[in-house]
Amino acid sequence: MKSLFFLIFVIASCSCAVEFSSRARNFSIELLHYTQKEKEGHVVISPFGIWSLMTGIALGAGGNSRSQLSRAFFLPSNQFTIINGYQNLTRTVLDPTTKGVTLTSKNFMFVDRSFTINPNFEKIMLSDFSAMIRNLNFKEPDTAAKIANNLIQGSGASVSNVLRSDDFEQSRMILTNVITFKGLWGSPFNVSETNVESFYDENKRKMGEVNMMYQRAQLPFSNIQALSSLILELPYGQDRKYCMLILLPYPKVKVEQVYANLQKVSFGEIFDKLQKDINDFGLEDVDVKLPRFKISTNIVLNKPLNSMGVYDIFDPNLANFKDITNEDIFVSAIVHKADIEVTESGTVASAVTSAYFADRISTPNFEANRPFIYFVMEKPTRTVIFGGIYSTPSVF
Known part of the structure; x- marks a missing residue:
């Protein structure tokens, strides 16, 4: 029986290689379009945060699962090109030399102690995606959630209680991205x-x-x-x-x-x-x-990604994550949380x-x-x- 629950939580807080960047940019427009159709109202998402983590997940996929992710996220076929392009783009985007701007993006991988991960995939997430990896006892979900949230907050992220205990109950591994942007207007409002x-x-x-x-x-x-x-x-x-x-x-x-x-x-x-x-x-x-506004979004991205041609990763009978583990796993849900605050001084x-x-x-x-x-x-x-x-x- 396949069982894996991927969660992507992107917490956006705003007080406020170019060729490779076009791939993330093209994905952003399409995802925003389908997310807006799903929400029918206010919406805020972090396409860059989602793209960053899903790029890592794509490296662990095979067969049609990999092909569908590559098409939806505009990824090249060569693994080295993906990793090198991701690192160059991330280095540029997350290098705010601008005074008055802080921008951080952190990846986390929480793994159940009974779950075996391919050492090469773990190395990629650790070395190439700078993920913080922790083995936790998912059978004690309250404790696992507390430890995970402490690690996220202790990393410098300006968020708390990102994960809940029930997120761990049916999961074997949880991948999380937390991205924070704070910017002061160059010309503030009075x-x-x-x-x-x-x-x-x-x-x-x-x-x-x-x-x-x-x-x-x-x-x-x-x-x-x-x-x-x-x-x-x-x-x-x-x-x-x-x-x-x-x-x-x-x-x-x-x-x-x-x-x-x-x-x-x-x-x-x-x-x-x-x-x-x-x-x-x-x-x-x-x-x-x-x-002046504050918007929060909490949305399951399965349907928007379906609209973009990503199906197999959500199907227990079709999902292929051979480069992550030898166990049969699939993605149960991709959950996205974001908020933005725009005031006279800037964007939170x-x-x-x-x-x-x-x-x-x-x-x-x-x-x-x-x-x-x-x-x-x-x-x-x-x-x-x-x-x-x-x-x-x-x-x-």
């Missing part, structure tokens, strides 16, 4: 300018109210017709290595339509357009209104009117008072660290 304002749907019907932050600042801003969106870049710190990219759909355009357009417009093209507008118009003042993730195509004689206006898409990104590699949708108003 708390005294925050006011309660209305929030609407795409058809200008009032949905509720939000604490709307405001600032007038020189920020990269553009209109991209191919996305049916206004684009705003909010840098963290001063060097623009990390930023929040906000896509505000035109009135009467749904966020789902913008996600579909992202299949045709790359992040590289978006940043190129932002830079072109800076070259053409200069870095001008923009009037920005953005809700087709009707068109003529105004959208006006020249820049007057101060551009970017008023996010309707559903929008956001990405917390490492800009040089175009890597999505967190991403999601703000769609339901709440006063935070």
